[in-house]
Amino acid sequence: MGERTTPELLPGTLYMLILRTLRGGALHGYAIAKRVKESSNEDLIIEDGSLYPALNRMLVKGWLSAEWGISENNRKARFYSLTTEGRKQLEEESEDFERLVRAIRLVMKTA
Amino acid sequence: MSFWKEAARRVSYLPFRSRFDRELDDELQFHIETRADELEQAGASRTAALGQARRELGPTARVREDVRSAWQFRWLEDLLADLRYAARGLRRNPAFALTAIACLGLGIGANTTMFSIAAEVLFSQPSVRDAQSVDLVNIGGNSHSPMYGYHFIREAGIFTDVVGENENMETNWRHGDATDRLFAILVTDNFFQATGVPLAMGRPILPGDSSAVVISYQLWQSRLGGDPNVIGRRLVLDGRPFMVSGVLPRDHRTLFGFGFAPDLYMLAPDDKRPVMLFARLPEGMTRQIAEARLLALCRQLDAIHPHEAWDQGVSVTATAGLARITGNQGTMAVAAFFAMLMVVVGLVLAIACANVASLLLARASSRSHELAIRLSIGAGRGRIIRHLFAESLLLALIGTAAGLCLNIGLTALLSRIRLPLPVPIQFVITPDQRLLGYSIATALGTSLVAGLFPAIRATRGGISTLLKQGERQISGWWSLRSMLVTGQLAISIVLLSAAVLFVRNLVDSATMNPGFDIQHTVWASMRLVPESYPDSKRVRLLTDDALERLRTIPGVEAASIAQVVPLNDSMNYQMSVKTDLDGTPHVLRWNGNEVGPDYFKTMRIPILAGREFLPGDKTGTQPVAIINQEMARALFGDHDPVGHVAWFGSKQPVQIAGVARNSKYMTLGEENKPGVYYPYAQQDVAPVNLHFLIRATGNPTAILSGVHTRLHGVDSTAALEVKTMQQGLGLALLPSRAGAIILGSMGLLGLALASIGLYGVLLYSVSRRVREIGLRMALGATPGAVLKLVVRQSASLTVVGVAIGLAISIFAVRPLAMFLNPEVHTGSPTNFVIVAAFLSAVAMAATVAPAVRAARVDPVVALRE
Numbered sequence: 024m025g026e027r028t029t030p031e032l033l034p035g036t037l038y039m040l041i042l043r044t045l046r047g048g049a050l051h052g053y054a055i056a057k058r059v060k061e062s063s064n065e066d067l068i069i070e071d072g073s074l075y076p077a078l079n080r081m082l083v084k085g086w087l088s089a090e091w092g093i094s095e096n097n098r099k100a101r102f103y104s105l106t107t108e109g110r111k112q113l114e115e116e117s118e119d120f121e122r123l124v125r126a127i128r129l130v131m132k133t134a
Numbered sequence: 135m136s137f138w139k140e141a142a143r144r145v146s147y148l149p150f151r152s153r154f155d156r157e158l159d160d161e162l163q164f165h166i167e168t169r170a171d172e173l174e175q176a177g178a179s180r181t182a183a184l185g186q187a188r189r190e191l192g193p194t195a196r197v198r199e200d201v202r203s204a205w206q207f208r209w210l211e212d213l214l215a216d217l218r219y220a221a222r223g224l225r226r227n228p229a230f231a232l233t234a235i236a237c238l239g240l241g242i243g244a245n246t247t248m249f250s251i252a253a254e255v256l257f258s259q260p261s262v263r264d265a266q267s268v269d270l271v272n273i274g275g276n277s278h279s280p281m282y283g284y285h286f287i288r289e290a291g292i293f294t295d296v297v298g299e300n301e302n303m304e305t306n307w308r309h310g311d312a313t314d315r316l317f318a319i320l321v322t323d324n325f326f327q328a329t330g331v332p333l334a335m336g337r338p339i340l341p342g343d344s345s346a347v348v349i350s351y352q353l354w355q356s357r358l359g360g361d362p363n364v365i366g367r368r369l370v371l372d373g374r375p376f377m378v379s380g381v382l383p384r385d386h387r388t389l390f391g392f393g394f395a396p397d398l399y400m401l402a403p404d405d406k407r408p409v410m411l412f413a414r415l416p417e418g419m420t421r422q423i424a425e426a427r428l429l430a431l432c433r434q435l436d437a438i439h440p441h442e443a444w445d446q447g448v449s450v451t452a453t454a455g456l457a458r459i460t461g462n463q464g465t466m467a468v469a470a471f472f473a474m475l476m477v478v479v480g481l482v483l484a485i486a487c488a489n490v491a492s493l494l495l496a497r498a499s500s501r502s503h504e505l506a507i508r509l510s511i512g513a514g515r516g517r518i519i520r521h522l523f524a525e526s527l528l529l530a531l532i533g534t535a536a537g538l539c540l541n542i543g544l545t546a547l548l549s550r551i552r553l554p555l556p557v558p559i560q561f562v563i564t565p566d567q568r569l570l571g572y573s574i575a576t577a578l579g580t581s582l583v584a585g586l587f588p589a590i591r592a593t594r595g596g597i598s599t600l601l602k603q604g605e606r607q608i609s610g611w612w613s614l615r616s617m618l619v620t621g622q623l624a625i626s627i628v629l630l631s632a633a634v635l636f637v638r639n640l641v642d643s644a645t646m647n648p649g650f651d652i653q654h655t656v657w658a659s660m661r662l663v664p665e666s667y668p669d670s671k672r673v674r675l676l677t678d679d680a681l682e683r684l685r686t687i688p689g690v691e692a693a694s695i696a697q698v699v700p701l702n703d704s705m706n707y708q709m710s711v712k713t714d715l716d717g718t719p720h721v722l723r724w725n726g727n728e729v730g731p732d733y734f735k736t737m738r739i740p741i742l743a744g745r746e747f748l749p750g751d752k753t754g755t756q757p758v759a760i761i762n763q764e765m766a767r768a769l770f771g772d773h774d775p776v777g778h779v780a781w782f783g784s785k786q787p788v789q790i791a792g793v794a795r796n797s798k799y800m801t802l803g804e805e806n807k808p809g810v811y812y813p814y815a816q817q818d819v820a821p822v823n824l825h826f827l828i829r830a831t832g833n834p835t836a837i838l839s840g841v842h843t844r845l846h847g848v849d850s851t852a853a854l855e856v857k858t859m860q861q862g863l864g865l866a867l868l869p870s871r872a873g874a875i876i877l878g879s880m881g882l883l884g885l886a887l888a889s890i891g892l893y894g895v896l897l898y899s900v901s902r903r904v905r906e907i908g909l910r911m912a913l914g915a916t917p918g919a920v921l922k923l924v925v926r927q928s929a930s931l932t933v934v935g936v937a938i939g940l941a942i943s944i945f946a947v948r949p950l951a952m953f954l955n956p957e958v959h960t961g962s963p964t965n966f967v968i969v970a971a972f973l974s975a976v977a978m979a980a981t982v983a984p985a986v987r988a989a990r991v992d993p994v995v996a997l998r999e
Contacts, residue, residue, distance in 0.1 A: 052161060053168045071165065072192035075158070076200035083140055083204060091157075094164070096171055101161045 037069065037077050039120060042086065042105065042113040049104035051094055052078060078103060086112050147205055158201055162194050216524030223525060230497060231529070233894065234490045237887055238533025238581075241486025242573040243540025244883060248479040250545050252472040259454040260389045261382075263330025264414075268389070268453050269421065271296070271411040273432050275447025278408035283444070284322065286435055287411065292427045294416045295328035297321065298409030300402065301390050304823075305371045306663050306853045314357065315661050315853035316371070318347075319388065320402040320409075328414060329389070336365040336380030339401055346379035347371070348399040354381050372663045373851065376400065389453055412453065424450045474950070475880075481629045482884045483573065487580035488622045489891035490533070494526060494585050495618070496894070519590060526585025530578045537573065619892065620935035623973060626888035627939025630969040631947050633880065638965070639958045648701060648863075649797025651738035654691075655827055655859040656834045657699055658841050660852045662822040673820035680848045681730065684828055687840040692736040692829040695814055697728035699825050701863050704800045709783035713769050722768060724808035725799040726782075728817050734760075734794055736829040744776035744792030751791075752815035758791040765808035766793045782810060827859075834858045888973070893980035908993045917989035921982075928981035936970050943969075 044050065044058045055078075056069045069077075081087045086109035094100035105113070147154060166187040173183035191197065224231035259265040271287070273279055278300065288296040303318040325331075326338030326348070339346045347369060349358070358364055367378045388394050389412050402409070415424055425448060432444040505518055660680075667673050677695060684693040698705055705726045710719040731747045734740070742763065751758055759780070766775045775790040782788070796806040826845070830837045835858055842856045907920050943966065951960045 051164070053165045070192075071190050072197050072200075075162070075165075075197055076204050079201045079204035083143055085139055085143065094168070096168060098164055098167065099160065100164050100168075101157070 036120070037073070038081060038086075039113065039116040040067070040069070041077065041081065042109055042116065045087070045103060045105050045109070046113065049090070049092075049102040051092075051100040051102050053100075055103070081109070084112075085109075144205055154205075155198070155202075158198060159194075162191065162197060166191060212520070213524060216521050217528055219521065220525035220528045224528065227497075230493060233890060234493050234529050234581075235533045235536055237486040237489040237493075237890070238530065238577050239536030239540060240883060240887065241483040242534055242537025242577055243544065244880065245479045245483045245573055246537065246541040247544040247548075248475050250541065251548065252476060255393065256469055256472060258387055258391070260391060261331055261385070261387045262389065262453075263332075265454040266452075267294075267415050267417070268329065269413055269415055269424070270389075270449075270451045270453055271413045271428065272447060272449045272451075273411070273428065273435075274442055274444045276408075278410050280408050281402075281405035282439070283435065284409055284411060286438075287413075287428070287431060288324075290431050292431065293413035293424070295324065295414045297325045297328045297412050298402070299325065299389065299412070300407045300409050301388070301394060301396060303396075303400075303407075304661060304853075305400075306373075306661055306851060308370045308373070308851055311850065313851055313853045315855065316353070316397040318371075318398050318400050319390075319396045320407060321399055322409065323401055325399070329412070331386070332383060333380040334383040336378070338380055339399065343379070344401050344403065345374075345376050346401075347376045348380040348382060349378055350382050350386065350395065350397050351384040352395065353397040371400075373665055391453065413450070415450075421450045421452070478629060478632060478880050478884075481625050482880055482887065483576060485622055485625050485629070485884055485887045485891065487576060488618050488625070489887055489894070490529065490577075491580050491583070492618045492622070492891060493894060494529075494581060495587075519586065522585050523582065526581040527578070529585075530574075530581040533581075534574045534577050537577075616931055619931050620938065622888055622891055623932060623935025623977070624939035624942060626884060626892075626973055627936060627969055628943045628946050629880070629884040629888075630973070631940075631943035631965060632950060633882065633884070634965045634969055635947060635950055635958060635960060649739065649795060650700065652859040652863055654830050654832075654834050655736065656830060656837060656841055656856065657859050657862045658826040658828065658845055658854065658856040660824040660826065660845055660849075660854050662824070662849060662852045664822050666849075666851065667820075667822060670818075670820035673822065674815060676848055677730075677814075677820070677824060680824075680826065680845055683844040683848065684826060684841060687828075687837055687844060689831050689837050689840075690828055691831045692732045694733040694736040694827050695730040696733060696825050696827060697814065697817075697821065699827070699862070700727070700797065700799050701801070706800075707783065711769060711783070712781050713775075714779045715770055715773060720768060722765075722808055724765060724810060726810050726812070727799075728812045728814045730814040733811070733827070736827045737797075738829075739797055740795045742793045742795055743774060744790065746792065747811075747813045751813035755816075757786055757788045757816055758813060759788040760792040760794050760811040761790055762794050762806075762809040762811075763796045764806045765810060768808050788812070834860075885972075889976045892973070892977055904988050904991060907988045908991060908995070911989070912993040920989045921985050924985040924988075925978070925981055928977060932974055932977040936974060940966055940970060 040059050041055055044055050044062075050058065052074055056071065056074050059067055059069050078087065078089075082089060086106060087103045088106050089101050089103050091099060092102045166184065169187035169190065170180070170183040173186055174180055178186065188194075260268070262268050271293075273283060273287075279298075281298070284296065284298040287293070298321070300320040303320045305316050305318050307314045307316045321339070323339075323341035323343075326340070331338065331348075333348065334351060336348070339348055349364070354360060354364055358367070361367065364378050364381060369376045369378060382399075386395075388396065390410070413424070415421075428450060429445055429448045432448050435444045436442065508518060509515070662673065662676070667676075681693050681695065684690060706723065707726055708721065708723045710721045711724075712719045729747065731749050731751070734746045741760070744760070747758070747760065759782075761769070761775060761780075769775065769780060770778065775793060778790050779787045780790060794809075794811065797809075798804055799807060799809060826841075828834075828837065828841055838856050838858070842854060845852070845854055845856070903924070907924075910920055910923075911917070944961070947960045
């Protein structure tokens with residue numbers, strides 16, 4: 024941990040990233056972390072220690088559902104997928120995020 | 135909304151916690167292995183890869199904790215752990231735990247049971263469809279109306295439906311060789327359709343179905359042995375065959391209310407008997423509108439049947455709920471009685487809660503040392519408070535559960551008891567959820583406040599103050615505990631003052647003289663089938679025959695017959711009476727009875743002047759009467775009434791044959807009332823309900839079977855009940871005794887609770903001062919001085935508590951006078967003195983015992999403690 028300097032995740036964006044990653048279909052925890060890392064060109068890294076608590080909090084909120092299945096390396100793994108509520112949450116969060124980013128950019132340009 | 139969904143998800147995970155933990159481990163293991171696989175492919179060795187993967191994930195224990203807290207298992211697990219710890223603590227200190235649980239259990243049990251009874255008697259609904267719309271209808275100021283009134287109102291159509299019932303019906307049920315008297319309600323033919331009385335099985339009585347009966351669950355279960363094929367079974371009632379068409383459910387409540395529980399319903403055979411009217415009001419019609427329209431209807435009825443004043447006393451009252459009570463004077467008295475009982479049991483609960491509060495307070499402050507140590511080794515303040523909270527919660531839960539068990543047991547017992555009264559009364563009492571909720575809330579509230587308050591206070595000062603103070607008294611003189619002691623004393627005084635009054639009332643009633651002998655008399659009631667005795671002559675022949683046979687039983691001194699048996703039933707009149715002495719009418723309230731020859735000899739009522747009735751006093755001879763002393767005094771003053779003529783109301787004039795000594799007619803507690811006895815054989819009609827009174831020379835139980843055989847021999851179709859007068863009257867006195875017993879036992883319960891609480895609290899507070907006492911003695915105080923100090927402190931608490939209690943009781947017990955014999959005075963100082971003296975004695979005993987022990991302790995030992 025902490026060998027490379029990576030930008031800190033903005034607070035509250037972890038849920039959104041997980042939701043976005045799962046939009047394509049069910050994934051297990053490791054795959055979620057890997058996907059986030061890869062698609063951000065290794066700029067965003069979800070700390071392994073915070074991934075599972077976050078996933079469970081999302082289960083409690085009802086955004087995700089979990090099921091046991093067999094992974095690509097033939098191991099028993101827990102696969103997470105979006106629920107209807109999760110999809111709704113993703114839409115809301117990405118909209119909010121877009122607005123926030125636009126606003127920040129605007130301020131950064133003008134001020 | 136989403137909050138509840140979340141909560142539901144959390145709760146649904148609870149039972150699978152261990153599986154959940156296992157699965158989380160699997161998941162983390164999978165994560166590590168997959169990452170290791172990747173690293174291995176990149177060229178690392180397996181061991182190095184695994185190590186790297188583990189390091190990246192971080193400590194699994196922390197991840198596991200974080201995941202778990204996401205589901206918020208922690209607070210629940212902590213609570214469970216606290217409860218377990220509390221349970222261990224209570225087990226270690228069983229005396230404390232048992233006292234607290236017993237206090238709460240008794241208080242809650244008594245309270246809920248009383249409420250259940252009151253709710254059943256006062257607020258229960260009759261078992262009819264939509265009871266809110268069924269009302270009692272009174273016209274002409276009478277409870278019952280003649281059938282033409284019923285037909286008239288029903289045909290006028292202002293109500294959705296009108297039904298009539300007569301609940302004064304008895305019938306002889308002949309089965310095999312035996313004949314039993316059953317209580318029936320006669321109903322109009324539309325009764326079941328209009329009221330929608332639910333049945334447990336079978337079908338209701340339909341119009342014109344004059345040979346069908348609907349029987350009660352109790353009759354079915356007891357005397358018909360729960361026969362599964364009871365529907366269609368033949369019953370011979372008063373010589374006529376009937377068929378059981380339906381069975382009422384166990385919890386059937388009649389429209390008449392007040393627990394009246396007849397054995398069966400049958401159709402009124404003719405229009406001769408008056409009926410009580412019940413109407414179903416159309417939707418939207420208020421009682422005011424109904425009454426106005428009914429009044430108009432009664433005026434029309436007056437035109438058809440003049441001189442009956444049908445338009446007087448017209449009312450429409452509810453049959454269910456509170457409205458029934460406010461609409462009826464007699465019911466108000468019952469309600470007042472129950473209100474008082476509720477206050478009494480409320481006080482008992484208050485004492486119980488005060489006990490628990492002081493016990494918990496005492497316990498918490500005695501543990502301040504333990505708390506300080508726990509604080510100093512790192513326990514959070516919230517954690518300690520939560521732990522104390524768990525202990526109170528556990529106590530409250532167990533105590534409430536004990537109370538609940540008591541309530542269920544008591545109410546089940548009460549529901550089974552068939553009150554030994556002349557009419558069948560049976561209450562369907564079920565534990566009441568509403569009051570149970572209230573009691574649980576009170577118990578929880580008290581134990582939580584009492585548990586939390588000291589916990590917060592004990593942890594407020596921080597570690598150093600706690601350790602320094604150790605076991606010493608934390609608060610000042612008027613601490614919360616002192617206030618509890620005084621408050622408890624005050625409440626106990628009020629409760630005991632009421633209880634003492636009722637106990638004295640009970641004692642007075644038991645020793646009161648009814649004016650006749652009940653030790654050696656047997657009372658045999660015999661009901662003849664009316665259809666078999668169409669004319670009075672046959673009844674009279676049978677009566678004479680029966681008396682003749684009864685007198686031949688060995689051990690029988692005398693036998694007679696009476697219309698009513700005093701203290702069981704009575705006939706009251708209010709009429710104007712005049713005599714040939716002055717001719718001016720006196721309006722008197724008096725009791726009447728028709729009695730046979732030898733009645734006064736049988737009952738041992740002395741004839742003071744004139745003579746007893748003779749066999750010759752019968753129809754066709756000079757009408758005579760015997761009056762009692764009170765009547766003689768009212769009518770004739772100092773003159774000898776014998777031989778004079780008197781007119782009682784519109785009855786024919788009678789010659790006074792004798793004067794009998796005063797005796798009681800309605801209740802033992804009544805003041806002496808004027809009374810008149812007429813010869814049994816001079817009545818116009820001969821009733822089919824016969825009450826034989828037989829006097830035994832020795833033990834009356836010895837002749838019971840002889841009486842039964844002789845009377846059975848006279849007419850085997852008659853329903854017979856033979857018992858000693860003692861049995862008969864003891865039971866008839868039950869209603870007045872019940873109140874005294876309930877209140878007396880409540881008072882004793884309150885006393886026991888208050889004494890336990892008082893003793894416990896005082897004992898505890900003195901024993902906690904052992905160190906202080908040791909210090910004082912080390913500094914030179916004598917044991918006597920120490921004793922004086924401790925006693926003085928307790929005494930001032932006691933005096934304040936007793937004074938407050940007495941001040942309240944003097945006013946609080948005053949309204950009780952209406953439930954007591956006139957001889958028992960609510961203001962009598964002896965009552966208060968007894969109560970105050972008793973509680974003061976308990977308080978002193980609780981103080982002196984530990985103080986003496988403390989004073990004997992070696993100062994060195996005390997200081998080291």
